[in-house]
Amino acid sequence: MPPRNLLDVDDLAPDELVAVLDRAMAFREELPPRDLCAGVPVLNLFFEASTRTATSFTLAEQRVGADVISFAPGASSLGKGETIADTALTLRGIGVRVIVVRHPESGFARRLADSFDGHVINAGDGTHAHPTQALLDLMTLRQEFRRFDGLRVAIVGDILHSRVARSNIVGMRALGIDVTLVGPATLLPRDFLAPGVRIERDLDAVLPRADAVMMLRIQRERIETGLLPVLDDYTQRYQLNRARLRSLRSDAIILHPGPYNRGLELTDDVLDDPRSRYVAQVHNGVFVRMAVLDMLVNGAPVPA
Numbered sequence: 001m002p003p004r005n006l007l008d009v010d011d012l013a014p015d016e017l018v019a020v021l022d023r024a025m026a027f028r029e030e031l032p033p034r035d036l037c038a039g040v041p042v043l044n045l046f047f048e049a050s051t052r053t054a055t056s057f058t059l060a061e062q063r064v065g066a067d068v069i070s071f072a073p074g075a076s077s078l079g080k081g082e083t084i085a086d087t088a089l090t091l092r093g094i095g096v097r098v099i100v101v102r103h104p105e106s107g108f109a110r111r112l113a114d115s116f117d118g119h120v121i122n123a124g125d126g127t128h129a130h131p132t133q134a135l136l137d138l139m140t141l142r143q144e145f146r147r148f149d150g151l152r153v154a155i156v157g158d159i160l161h162s163r164v165a166r167s168n169i170v171g172m173r174a175l176g177i178d179v180t181l182v183g184p185a186t187l188l189p190r191d192f193l194a195p196g197v198r199i200e201r202d203l204d205a206v207l208p209r210a211d212a213v214m215m216l217r218i219q220r221e222r223i224e225t226g227l228l229p230v231l232d233d234y235t236q237r238y239q240l241n242r243a244r245l246r247s248l249r250s251d252a253i254i255l256h257p258g259p260y261n262r263g264l265e266l267t268d269d270v271l272d273d274p275r276s277r278y279v280a281q282v283h284n285g286v287f288v289r290m291a292v293l294d295m296l297v298n299g300a301p302v303p304a
């Protein structure tokens with residue numbers, strides 16, 4: 001059997017998904033001994049800027065005892081014309097067993113995995129997938145509600161460019177969460193419609209019914225001109241702000257993968273609101289990544 005990868009959430013069967021989340025919860029309660037992946041060489045290969053994902057992976061790798069290698073791919077031989085396959089062969093030859101990769105191109109993690117004889121963890125590829133972000137979001141929902149089935153989650157904003165939204169849709173559907181996508185037609189085309197996934201244009205109609213609202217960043221760097229409606233118009237219709245917070249239930253929660261644009265998709269009131277779970281999300285990210293490393297390197301976790 002070839003080594004397992006985590007390229008998107010559906011690389012995990014639903015029971016494995018829950019097992020990884022359980023394992024992550026257990027790690028959060030009590031850190032495991034630092035020898036889960038003792039001496040396993042793990043390479044962090046980030047071709048795109050990252051604050052939380054890169055630091056969170058690095059800490060997770062250190063906490064399971066891996067030998068952590070991080071380098072700036074700007075200085076790599078891929079830029080000198082070396083193919084992905086040759087780079088993969090070289091890295092394996094050196095002894096790397098796990099590659100955590102982020103790349104602006106959708107499908108890059110898959111291409112790397114196809115030629116690398118080790119584990120590949122996708123830390124975000126283009127607009128395609130970001131599975132560990134979805135796992136930490138699911139962990140935060142589980143921590144809050146202790147169930148998934150029938151939970152109503154609204155994902156709001158620039159769905160089209162969001163690998164976070166895509167991976168969350170996959171994971172949430174696998175777990176029976178009721179997903180409503182909210183955004184303007186230019187950033188949320190109808191092809192996102194799927195069983196269990198609704199499309200709504202009116203945020204105000206969705207808020208009172210939601211158990212959780214996930215606000216997405218407006219990704220200016222990925223938006224070709226013309227797709228984003230006039231910014232004022234966007235904020236008027238889709239910004240989460242003080243007025244809209246009033247229609248959100250008191251037991252609902254607010255998620256955001258970060259980085260957030262204050263004053264654009266949300267206002268300061270949202271980050272100060274007791275229902276905001278941004279800090280819990282980033283906190284959970286470390287444990288989820290430890291659990292993923294443990295699962296890939298040591299085999300499937302024992303379901304709790």
Ligand code: NCD
Pocket residue numbers: 052053124130133163164216217219257258259
């Ligand atoms: C996101 C990403 O880079 O995919 N951030 C993250 O990893 N937490 C979302 C974004 O860029 O908006």
